[in-house]
Amino acid sequence: MNYKTCINYNILKENYQLKLPLELDYLIPVDDSVRTVSRVIDSIDLYELEKTYSRKSSIPVSTMLKIVIYASMNRIYSSRDIEKACKRDINFMYLLGGASVPDHSTIARFRTNHFSIVSKEIMNKINCILLDVGEINGETLYIDGTKIESAANRYTFVWKKTVNKNFKKLMDKISDFVKKCEELFEIKVVYNNEIKIKHLKKLFKRLKKLSIDKEIEFVHGKGRRKTQIQKCIETLSSYIDRLKTYNKHLMKLGNRNSYSKTDNDATFMRMKEDHMKNGQLKPAYNLEIAVDSAYITWVEIFSNPTDVGTLIPFLDSLDSNTTFKYKNIVADAGYESEENYLYLKKKGKISYIKTSNYEIRKTRKYKNDPGLAENMIYVPEDDYYICKDGRKLTFEKEYKRKASFDYYKNISVYSCNDCSHCEYKRSCIRYFKSDINFDDRIKRLHISKTFTSERAENIERITSEKGIELRINRSIQVEGAFAQIKNNMGFRRFLSKGKNNVLSECIIVALAHNINKLHRKIANL
Template structure:
């Protein structure tokens, strides 16, 4: 009996085709690349065209390059070299590029230079198009932020505290040398009083060093240690002060920056579900979302979400000529400054404050907290738990890091020394003092009522599955955890492409 042989489908690499298939036939009708093509074809690209010169050699069409770049970010291809290779190897890239083969330098220059001034308008056009289709709302948004690592060296950094420490050491050394000079100076040396180093500058250091060299240079018997210190100060202190001043100018209000990306600040990043992390150079990315579409984005060098909202709202106004009508956000944004800002713009704010969740839990409340004390409006005093009056003793004012002024009224108890609750109610030395910020208390009360209303509960629940999944999708599902470009302007371009890609992926899903 003859043995049977397996049956295979025909395989012939040399087979000729009378009608070769076109790329159009090979791209499925519902593929995301078609959504990219459809969306980019509908938007106005005049601002992008304006970035090109009227003279010179012909360039690749910006519409084609934009489609290729956006589809790269949609399909997790972020590197310009990988996009270049994909245009020669991937059917989808070949189809959307029209069989054009831009090299990685062209792609990178287009991303970094051509899109510098025009990407924001492209993003806004996409958002408006999606809004017209009823997929998102520009007026009702959720706001949140995340930290994304910068493309910078993790071990070369500048710290504001280190600069302050070095400047203090410099001041002390110059002071010590000056005191020695005074001890050995004669009347003819005409050595004045020590310089005022309350604010130390390069000019003051240079003048001090020059004067010390002038006085001590005439002396023959100078202490060798002092002579060595003066020699070192002459050579290094003015130069170091110039370097510190440049670094402080770059720092601004920040506490640190990376030497390889001066726009990046060292922030503590959450590395895993246990939030075990380390300080790394990063950017604070803020977005507004609606139905998991990105409506607005801003990049910030400061790690604190609280101070980013004003600039974020300003960008929304610049993009859409109006502020949003409703904002939902977590307790990271619940500050007096932000509440006041939104009140002035008539924005309905469903924003938690730092004590909101604690107040929701009736079993975890402090019975002696300020909000539990009875307030007598007629006599303008609080009543402590033992029935004593806490009388008004004055106001205190402070400014935040952004320059916002806060005013609090202070009330003090009469006699806490022999009170049986002393140590429980009052944990400070002397009589207990409470501070009440009337404007903030009013704003918190209003926020509490809004958040606990039927609409507020609905919006609080929605925020968790609206804005937070956007970051999870970008960082976890699509593996973008570190920027590829350096500098704040380029990082804004890169996240703008990520935002457009997120919106197109959501539309295609």
């Protein structure tokens, strides 16, 4: 039997006929999630997104937004896989509505060059819809963070400690080199014993001019002897290049301890998904989310691995980009700090933050520790503490301690006049075998009165009936949202690089999670 073959199979029309229905709408179930995402996006104004295009797009911006969100709802994140789905999947064809299929580069440009600019505004508009229909209450906010691996290679690290060490070694070499040049060529460019890169550039120009005046020929290659001035010029050139490199590293690092060469905004963090079980650090971002009624109402990306410094910028971003304000803030122990307590009080918000010592303070060892201020009696009228042995710890001095990048807290020091012959001394004062003067040591307490007061108020709130209910809800809602994103939606690594692009990627995933949840609620009515 002979088969007809052809590159363009549409030429062979003998096996084709017109079939009904012509509308794709009839082939999609009425309760499919593609209808929900289409309706939600059609109900918001996308004028700001349209303004990001310099000329009219061949594919409507609403269609592009529907496609990328619906793709995330179905665990499709690669732009090439989205393009393939638009060609083969009937639901994506329904969203296109007869428009031409966008190629993968068009989809990637939409996410990075257009959606990333207005992603926060679009998220706020969809949150307003959820608030209007009663899906979120706009009163209590549950906050937590997780680390998501960056698209950068894991072996592209730059460590701040190593850069500082090499920088110091280089400056010592440069100092010796400058002195050597002063002796050899009688060129002085440093006068205040402080060498800067401008001095090295000036020295380089003077050496080059000297070589030209003396008509020195620069030689290269094996068996050719270099002059002293040529050696100095080449050495100085390498020093200047290395100095520029170290300065560039330090500028990119900022307050961080590391960054990736292929994604400068990514920081090396210890991940929970450690398949090698060796504590390997990977380039990652700290993804912070806020959840209300199991919906993700806000998303932010941070380069620092700890959560304590993210609360204030996160809430500032939330307040400046949303139209409704939250009163109750519920978070875990990683967010507790004096600065955060004072910030929430200043903003008129009520904190329900689990204290860092919440679990350990229940133990017998903690309750019986005589060296802790919590286990001593405080007399506020005369401002002193009474220890377990009945001795007074009076106020000695006050100093400031740096708590964060730009925040200092006041520390009050209380000390005992005499701790000799105290039966609790070894358990009250930290004891080292090498400490030969232990018998002469006295007990000192370093206490932040502000932090102690704020923590006491917070403990009273979180141990109340309402506080216990909110903390239980936090572990269910926030951890449940992360479980949906990581396990059910398969979002475990970023595909884009750079903080803005990564944030845009996260917002698309958050919107996909919210619309999926809204669709399931509608389907169960």
